[in-house]
Amino acid sequence: MKVGIISVGFSDFYDKSINERKTYYENSFIATKRALDEIGMNRGDVDVFVESSIDLFAGRLISNMYTCTAVGGYLKDETNTAEDSTLALIYAYMKLKSGLFDVAVVNSSTSLDVDYVHASTTIFDPFIYRPLSMNYLSGLAIQASSYMKSFKIKEELAAKIVESNTENASKNPRAFKKKKITVSDVIKSEYVIWPLRELMIPEVVSGSVSLVIATENIAKRYNDAPIWIEDVAWFSDGYYLGSKRLDFLTALFNAANKVYDKCNIMNPKKDIDLFELSDVTPYHQMMIYEALKLTELGKGYEIINNDSLRINLSGGNISTYLFQATGLFKVAEAFLQMSNKAGNNQVEKAERALIHGFTHVAGASTQTHSIVLLSK
Amino acid sequence: MDKVAIIGVGLTKTGRRNDVSHQELAFEAIKTALKNCELDIDDIDAVVYGTMDNFDGISSPERFDSIALGCGRGRGKPMMKITTGGTTGMSLALTAYYHVASGLYDTVLAIGVQKVSENVEAQQVLNTAVDPILDKTFGLGAIHAAAFQASRYRSTYKSNIEDYMCNVAIINRKNALRNPFAHLKLNITDDDYYSSPYLVWPLRLLDSCPSSDGAVAVIFASSKVAKRLSENPAWIKGLGYISDSYWWGTKPIEFWDNLAILAKRVFKMAKISNPFKEINVAELYNAFTIQEIMEYEAIGLAKKGQGWKLLDEGITCFHGSLPVCPSGGVLSTNPIAASGLIRVAEAALQVMGKAEGRQIDGVKNAIAHAWGGALQFHGLMVLSNE
Amino acid sequence: MMSKPFEIPGKWEIEYKYAAGPYISKFLEGLKEKKIFGIKCNSCKRVYVPPRMFCERCYVELNDWVEVKETGTLETFIVVYRKFYGLPDPPYALGLIKLDGASESFLHYLGEVDLSRPEKIPEILKQGQKVIAIWNEERKGSILDIKYFKPL
Numbered sequence A: 001m002k003v004g005i006i007s008v009g010f011s012d013f014y015d016k017s018i019n020e021r022k023t024y025y026e027n028s029f030i031a032t033k034r035a036l037d038e039i040g041m042n043r044g045d046v047d048v049f050v051e052s053s054i055d056l057f058a059g060r061l062i063s064n065m066y067t068c069t070a071v072g073g074y075l076k077d078e079t080n081t082a083e084d085s086t087l088a089l090i091y092a093y094m095k096l097k098s099g100l101f102d103v104a105v106v107n108s109s110t111s112l113d114v115d116y117v118h119a120s121t122t123i124f125d126p127f128i129y130r131p132l133s134m135n136y137l138s139g140l141a142i143q144a145s146s147y148m149k150s151f152k153i154k155e156e157l158a159a160k161i162v163e164s165n166t167e168n169a170s171k172n173p174r175a176f177k178k179k180k181i182t183v184s185d186v187i188k189s190e191y192v193i194w195p196l197r198e199l200m201i202p203e204v205v206s207g208s209v210s211l212v213i214a215t216e217n218i219a220k221r222y223n224d225a226p227i228w229i230e231d232v233a234w235f236s237d238g239y240y241l242g243s244k245r246l247d248f249l250t251a252l253f254n255a256a257n258k259v260y261d262k263c264n265i266m267n268p269k270k271d272i273d274l275f276e277l278s279d280v281t282p283y284h285q286m287m288i289y290e291a292l293k294l295t296e297l298g299k300g301y302e303i304i305n306n307d308s309l310r311i312n313l314s315g316g317n318i319s320t321y322l323f324q325a326t327g328l329f330k331v332a333e334a335f336l337q338m339s340n341k342a343g344n345n346q347v348e349k350a351e352r353a354l355i356h357g358f359t360h361v362a363g364a365s366t367q368t369h370s371i372v373l374l375s376k
Numbered sequence B: 001m002d003k004v005a006i007i008g009v010g011l012t013k014t015g016r017r018n019d020v021s022h023q024e025l026a027f028e029a030i031k032t033a034l035k036n037c038e039l040d041i042d043d044i045d046a047v048v049y050g051t052m053d054n055f056d057g058i059s060s061p062e063r064f065d066s067i068a069l070g071c072g073r074g075r076g077k078p079m080m081k082i083t084t085g086g087t088t089g090m091s092l093a094l095t096a097y098y099h100v101a102s103g104l105y106d107t108v109l110a111i112g113v114q115k116v117s118e119n120v121e122a123q124q125v126l127n128t129a130v131d132p133i134l135d136k137t138f139g140l141g142a143i144h145a146a147a148f149q150a151s152r153y154r155s156t157y158k159s160n161i162e163d164y165m166c167n168v169a170i171i172n173r174k175n176a177l178r179n180p181f182a183h184l185k186l187n188i189t190d191d192d193y194y195s196s197p198y199l200v201w202p203l204r205l206l207d208s209c210p211s212s213d214g215a216v217a218v219i220f221a222s223s224k225v226a227k228r229l230s231e232n233p234a235w236i237k238g239l240g241y242i243s244d245s246y247w248w249g250t251k252p253i254e255f256w257d258n259l260a261i262l263a264k265r266v267f268k269m270a271k272i273s274n275p276f277k278e279i280n281v282a283e284l285y286n287a288f289t290i291q292e293i294m295e296y297e298a299i300g301l302a303k304k305g306q307g308w309k310l311l312d313e314g315i316t317c318f319h320g321s322l323p324v325c326p327s328g329g330v331l332s333t334n335p336i337a338a339s340g341l342i343r344v345a346e347a348a349l350q351v352m353g354k355a356e357g358r359q360i361d362g363v364k365n366a367i368a369h370a371w372g373g374a375l376q377f378h379g380l381m382v383l384s385n386e
Numbered sequence C: 001m002m003s004k005p006f007e008i009p010g011k012w013e014i015e016y017k018y019a020a021g022p023y024i025s026k027f028l029e030g031l032k033e034k035k036i037f038g039i040k041c042n043s044c045k046r047v048y049v050p051p052r053m054f055c056e057r058c059y060v061e062l063n064d065w066v067e068v069k070e071t072g073t074l075e076t077f078i079v080v081y082r083k084f085y086g087l088p089d090p091p092y093a094l095g096l097i098k099l100d101g102a103s104e105s106f107l108h109y110l111g112e113v114d115l116s117r118p119e120k121i122p123e124i125l126k127q128g129q130k131v132i133a134i135w136n137e138e139r140k141g142s143i144l145d146i147k148y149f150k151p152l
Helices: A024-038 A064-070 A085-097 A116-123 A136-151 A155-171 A183-188 A216-222 A250-262 A282-291 A323-338 B022-037 B061-069 B085-101 B122-126 B142-156 B161-178 B190-195 B223-229 B257-269 B289-299 B308-312 B336-352 C021-032 C118-124
Strands: A003-010 A048-052 A077-081 A103-110 A191-193 A207-215 A227-236 A274-276 A352-359 A368-375 B004-011 B046-050 B079-082 B107-115 B198-201 B213-222 B234-243 B281-283 B365-372 B377-384 C036-040 C064-068 C071-080 C092-099 C106-110 C130-135 C146-151
Touching: A003 A024, A003 A085, A003 A216, A003 A323, A024 A064, A024 A103, A024 A207, A048 A064, A048 A085, A048 A323, A064 A077, A064 A103, A077 A085, A077 B079, A077 B085, A077 B234, A085 A103, A085 A207, A085 A227, A085 A323, A085 A352, A085 A368, A085 B079, A085 B085, A103 A323, A116 A136, A136 A191, A136 A282, A155 A183, A155 A282, A207 A216, A207 A323, A227 A250, A227 A323, A227 A352, A227 B079, A250 A282, A250 A352, A250 A368, A274 A323, A323 A352, A323 A368, B004 B022, B004 B085, B004 B223, B004 B336, B022 B061, B022 B107, B022 B213, B046 B061, B046 B085, B046 B336, B061 B079, B061 B107, B079 B085, B085 B107, B085 B213, B085 B234, B085 B336, B085 B365, B085 B377, B107 B336, B122 B142, B142 B161, B142 B198, B142 B289, B142 C071, B161 B190, B161 B289, B161 B308, B198 C118, B213 B223, B213 B336, B234 B257, B234 B336, B257 B289, B257 B377, B281 B336, B289 B308, B289 B365, B336 B365, B336 B377, C021 C036, C071 C146
Parallel strands: A048 A077, A048 A103, A274 A352, B046 B079, B046 B107, B281 B365, C106 C146
Antiparallel strands: A003 A207, A003 A227, A103 A207, A227 A368, A352 A368, B004 B213, B004 B234, B107 B213, B198 C071, B234 B377, B365 B377, C036 C064, C071 C092, C071 C130, C092 C106, C130 C146
16 A cells, blocks of 8 residues: 655745744644645645654754644644654654555644754763763764765865755755855855864754655545655664764665665666755765765765766755754655656656655764655 | 554663663663563664653753664664653554554564653753743643643532542552552552642642653564564554644643543544443553543543542442552653553553552453643553453 | 762753744734734634634634733632742742633733632632733733733
């Protein structure tokens, strides 16, 4: 029994410079209403609701107390995961695959009520890492540093990744930041946490994304060409930095192997048309290529000049970074491409897409990498 | 659609566990559950983890605890973190169920961990959940919400409901004496209850749950694995969840109608037409005494406004015809995110015949319940020996 | 061998700047002017205080602002007697008050009530009692521009 995405909806996105912010749950309402209106559904047609809201960043304990009704879950079955929103999609997918439900709304919303780096210091244990002011960004920087050293990667390569992602963003009507950033711009920007320069670091913006998914028979009633969820996989690794490879994304590698095995993908570069990857830093994007077996270990840079691969047509995190809602944004972008509704940046032959989700709240510690494979 | 069962549980000693870190507490529960099923951590296909971060002073503590869950070993594990307030423990059970029922995984571990003693005052932490712009300033926490319920029940249905709350307090605290994993083990009398001070009128100290540290692990399995590994697994016959509005005024406070709506749905799924007759034991989320009485009514064991009658008739005490919380309930032990899963674990133990000193005879059907949020979330599960 | 495990003290100091959103912002501005705004759902006709962007039941966006009265009915009440660390000093009373013109109650303090003896509370506060808002002299667009509600 197949499960497919039948609609997507976005709220407006805001950055810190915009004063008139709506609350994160008001944005959830806007995104969900748009997704439902698009296919003529109302909340009564939906069986289950799954959000992805992380209390620390939403600024309220039990932050889904507010989003549950905003997504239409009043007196219905609703729940919340505190991971990247691809996991909310995966959870909803599991509920539908159980045979007990037919339609789900999946939503995630980012708030800008707090400084993310500042708040993330509380994610680390009070004994070993927090006293060192470890935060999510310094954790990611440690991985970038390790990767650079292991494979002698020059920062110009990372800068090229930023350039390529932002060039894609300049063509994407839905990207938040549409300005192309050049290699030279990146290299001129200051170091924030070495080796990460300012223009390598995605900036959190606020906004919300909703998807509607349904089991096959219902899906086809609302959308002639649902985009099917072909497979899903996710893995988490360990906490201590010294106990794992910092220059390789093992959890993602394991997820990729699982998906490729199940779906008989022998040559991901050929078998998959679109990739939406979570470039938390451009160094990570190279590591992601390697974990996805698009290239060999240490050779992520080889993908940079490969024009035949469609990577981050959305513009990547560097252009639109909704923190944990980013996963759903990427799934939505892939959905639009595959549905021929992408607009200005529409590409041809988008029949299979791999979306990478990444819960990176603890920097290099315990990362949850997920893959959602979509096909027509 | 294939059946799903619980094949084993692991509980920890609760109370103030300043002898262990968060990670070690999680490990204690998991180790025990694995031992009880004769499984290894490598046999676990996926992990579902829950905690309500703020109480423990570590945000996203699943990151710190990950190595206790097997994530630091071999390929790591698919892990998913769930946070839904007081229902977190129950949400973990539901999530683990769907992991298996979807066909994706066969053996799934649900683990709930909480160290409430790590913070200075749980009500202060709970106060960070209420709306920060309109409600926070009033210092509202969980006990205040329950106090609203008690006050309104009193004014609407029974002016001496306090006498029945006393009854509930005595029964639960006495039940806890049989439970080696309970936190508060108090043999109290009526006098103790009436001389216990009001915390938030009309709730007294003895009406309230403690701040506990504890962890619980429950292993869910597909029917083919369950049949292989367990002689008497606890099958999940029905389950469900309901979410209501946050805003205080949108729901009746004297009757838990959102739970009533959920109970009807879940009993239908479990094919239970007469809960009073067909359920043999109920592990309800009685964080405060009044709530247990309101839960009887919402679930359909008693009519609206008449839950107290079950206490007059001795139905819900340990030797009654429908014992409630033979474990001592949340009133005796409340490691918040774990509590909902402890209800599931206790109900499973009853069905599997492994509840030892607190075992009720002849249990066929058991229910587990949890509530959370602004009196707005409920989860319910029906477990059975067939 | 190791002695008793350590307990390390710590504190979270995380600063937030909560976006109130356009609906709560308008509500708070109204309080500055001693006006209490609710919002009406044209589908089910309920008037919500505090106002919100959408009706949870009908799931539509709301735009119909109404002013409700500063008098209302006390639906439920409690009295805090215990000092909880970090929370306001006791004793104080809280109520769920349904303002005249609103469909649902909302949370606020109850004031000018004798809280000195818990056993007397049921004689002093009653479900269904009429209450009126007592305003602060200085108002700055906060829920506490109303000092408390006083039983009439």
